[in-house]
Amino acid sequence: MPPTEKTAGLARVLAPADSKEPAIPIWLAREPGWLRSAPLSAAQKSWAEAQGTRASGGLRHVLVPTPDGRLAGVVVWLDEERSGRPELAIGHLPRLLPTGLYHLADEALDRELATVAWGLGAYRFRRYKSGEGEGSARLRLPTGVAAARAQAILEGVWLGRDLINTPAGDLGPQELEDAARALAERHAAQLTSIVGDDLLARNFPMIHAVGRASIRPPRLIDLSWGSPGAKRITLVGKGICFDTGGLDIKPASAMLLMKKDMAGAATVLALGHMIMATGLNLRLRILVAAAENSIAGNAFRPGDVLPSRLGRTVEIGNTDAEGRLVLADALALGDEERPDLMASFATLTGAARVALGPDLPPLYSDDDALAADIAEAGLSVGDPVWRLPFWDGYESTLDSAVADLSNVSEGAFAGSVTAALFLRRFVRQTRRFAHFDIFGWRPAPRALGPKGAETQVARAMFELLRRDCVGQQK
Ligand code: BES
Ligand code: ZN
Ligand code: ZN
Numbered sequence: 427m428p429p430t431e432k433t434a435g436l437a438r439v440l441a442p443a444d445s446k447e448p449a450i451p452i453w454l455a456r457e458p459g460w461l462r463s464a465p466l467s468a469a470q471k472s473w474a475e476a477q478g479t480r481a482s483g484g485l486r487h488v489l490v491p492t493p494d495g496r497l498a499g500v501v502v503w504l505d506e507e508r509s510g511r512p513e514l515a516i517g518h519l520p521r522l523l524p525t526g527l528y529h530l531a532d533e534a535l536d537r538e539l540a541t542v543a544w545g546l547g548a549y550r551f552r553r554y555k556s557g558e559g560e561g562s563a564r565l566r567l568p569t570g571v572a573a574a575r576a577q578a579i580l581e582g583v584w585l586g587r588d589l590i591n592t593p594a595g596d597l598g599p600q601e602l603e604d605a606a607r608a609l610a611e612r613h614a615a616q617l618t619s620i621v622g623d624d625l626l627a628r629n630f631p632m633i634h635a636v637g638r639a640s641i642r643p644p645r646l647i648d649l650s651w652g653s654p655g656a657k658r659i660t661l662v663g664k665g666i667c668f669d670t671g672g673l674d675i676k677p678a679s680a681m682l683l684m685k686k687d688m689a690g691a692a693t694v695l696a697l698g699h700m701i702m703a704t705g706l707n708l709r710l711r712i713l714v715a716a717a718e719n720s721i722a723g724n725a726f727r728p729g730d731v732l733p734s735r736l737g738r739t740v741e742i743g744n745t746d747a748e749g750r751l752v753l754a755d756a757l758a759l760g761d762e763e764r765p766d767l768m769a770s771f772a773t774l775t776g777a778a779r780v781a782l783g784p785d786l787p788p789l790y791s792d793d794d795a796l797a798a799d800i801a802e803a804g805l806s807v808g809d810p811v812w813r814l815p816f817w818d819g820y821e822s823t824l825d826s827a828v829a830d831l832s833n834v835s836e837g838a839f840a841g842s843v844t845a846a847l848f849l850r851r852f853v854r855q856t857r858r859f860a861h862f863d864i865f866g867w868r869p870a871p872r873a874l875g876p877k878g879a880e881t882q883v884a885r886a887m888f889e890l891l892r893r894d895c896v897g898q899q900k
Contacts, residue, residue: 436580439520439548440541441527443567451499451531452519454512455479464501465531466490474501481505484873485515487522497526513540514808517547517873525561530568538572539807541565542885545580546874551591578703579888583881585609586689586696590866590879594668594685598642599716602665602691606647606714609695613702615651615710630759631733632740632751637717639725642667644717646756651702652709658765659708659891660856661698662756664749664772665691665716672719672745673727680776686879687749689866690771691716697884706891713760715752719745731829735759736852741826743834749774750845751833754852767796767858770849771883777841778863781814785868787882788814790846791860800860803893804886808874811862811883816850817843824848 441447453464458479461471470490477488481503492498500523504512513536519528530540544565552559567573589597589605603619610617622643625634630646637644647665666687670676676684691714698712726732730742732751735758740751749772760768778788789811791797797813804811823835823844831851835844842863853859864882871877 436545436577436584438562439545439564440577440580441564441566443569443573445527445566447527449527449529449566450497452502452516452528453499454502454504454530454532454535456504456512456534461501466499469493470498479503485518487519489524497524499531500528510808511536511539511806514543514873516540517543517875520544520548520563520565523563525563527564527566529566537568538576541568541572541576542579543808543874545576546583549584549587549875551588551876551878553588553592575704575892578700579885581703582696582699582884582888585699586692586881586884587875587879589692589695590686590689590881592685594718597685597688598640598667598718599637599645599665600642602667602688602714602716603645603647606649606695606712609699609702610649610651613651613699615649615702617647617649619645619647621645629735630755631735632755633715633717635726635730635732636666636672636719636748636752639672639722640718640720642718644715644752646759647712647714647716648759649698649712650710651698653707654709656707656709657767658711658763659701660711660713660760660763660765660768661694662713662753662760662768662770663691663694663715664688664753664770664774665714666749666752666773667716667718669719669746669748670721672748673721673725674745675721676746683867686866687719687773688716689773689864689879689881690749692879693771693864693866693881693884696881697887700884700888701891704892708891711760711765713756715756717748717752719748734852736854738831738851739829741829741832743826743832747833747845750848753849757849757852761853761856764855767860768853768856769860769862769887771862771864773866774845774863775842777845779865781842782812784865786810786812787862787864788812788842788846789860789862789883790814790816790843790850791858792816793858793860796858796860799893800886800890803889804883807885807889809883809886809889811886814843814846816846820844821847824851
């Protein structure tokens with residue numbers, strides 16, 4: 427079963443806007459005085475008050491009964507101290523509420539964001555679970571464009587999460603290509619793929635070197651969509667389907683989660699779906715460098731010197747720094763047509779987590795306005811990023827004694843910055859370049875999803891592109 431099939435499951439947690447089924451109202455109480463003017467009977471008000479009005483850890487919900495003991499509505503109290511948009515707390519509700527159909531009764535809510543939060547919180551990865559699972563709470567979609575956009579966002583994220591959650595045994599470079607191809611077919615996009623030894627013939631030597639030790643051949647997946655005259659956006663994703671570390675093998679604890687090392691690829695497909703499904707006026711190109719970093723007699727080695735698409739030679743200081751190698755060839759290709767914006771998404775370094783933790787991916791860009799716009803767009807939809815510098819002063823740490831550069835820096839400092847600097851060396855013409863060092867994973871359940879895969883920054887970038895913040899290049 428292809429992992430994309432599970433995205434049809436959105437109907438399990440959302441109902442059409444024109445559904446005739448009666449829906450239970452959800453009220454969001456913003457301040458303690460809300461109850462006085464609430465659309466509830468005196469008995470319901472005192473029941474709600476008796477349950478307590480203080481939220482802790484995000485949200486508290488109170489089920490309000492009808493006089494004959496059925497469910498009349500749900501009052502949600504928000505944590506006063508919490509920061510960010512109140513709509514995001516709605517993500518808790520699908521797992522808290524009894525099975526049934528609900529609707530958002532609060533007029534002041536941003537319905538699109540609240541619906542997205544609901545759908546993100548409701549996601550479950552059930553591919554390998556027997557049985558149907560328990561019934562679930564469904565939310566009636568709002569009317570109009572907000573519903574279509576919310577659905578496109580959710581389909582994108584669910585697709586991306588399914589891909590990341592799928593174990594490497596069932597998702598190699600071929601299956602990643604299959605998912606990209608299914609997406610391309612759905613949106614009438616063009617897709618080509620350069621596979622195995624063809625990568626050498628077509629000058630992608632580093633993607634080939636990283637992936638050649640796997641029996642599942644590496645590939646460069648190239649998807650294009652949209653009108654040729656529109657602004658050109660190129661999204662580049664790291665698609666390492668499993669990262670053993672290569673000959674510089676990872677310890678077991680570090681290898682355990684490495685099925686998610688293709689989260690960058692899943693994220694660009696998720697974002698691509700949002701863009702194509704909502705028909706943004708863009709010329710979209712998605713490049714996925716897909717490979718498995720395996721160990722075999724023909725694996726690339728520490729000390730090897732690799733040629734690259736750009737012509738620069740790269741000395742391998744560590745075979746576990748493989749993501750930047752495959753991305754460098756893909757970025758060099760993207761850069762050749764000088765798009766208006768190019769962005770790379772990659773689970774590139776453990777150091778990014780040391781710096782900012784799992785929930786806040788570093789963003790790198792030399793364009794101050796673009797970086798500020800992305801950060802603001804991300805915050806506004808609960809998909810935050812934090813800017814770190816392309817620090818020129820650390821460029822020399824990538825020096826190599828024998829080649830043009832090394833794939834690792836000498837010291838153990840600023841690992842996420844130096845990885846970003848490595849990538850920037852392969853982007854020579856594109857004016858607006860942004861790179862995201864994502865984690866792709868939620869270590870514990872939160873409002874916006876269960877423990878497991880996350881397509882970090884896909885929603886942030888969609889919000890940016892939707893607002894049309896990307897200027898055209900001269
Ligand atoms: N895929 C890893 C980075 C990673 C590890 C991301 C854990 C998220 C969670 C990447 O290929 C890698 O192994 N990077 C090395 C680079 C080092 C050898 C310079 C790292 O971060 O340790
Ligand atoms: Zn690695
Ligand atoms: Zn990796």
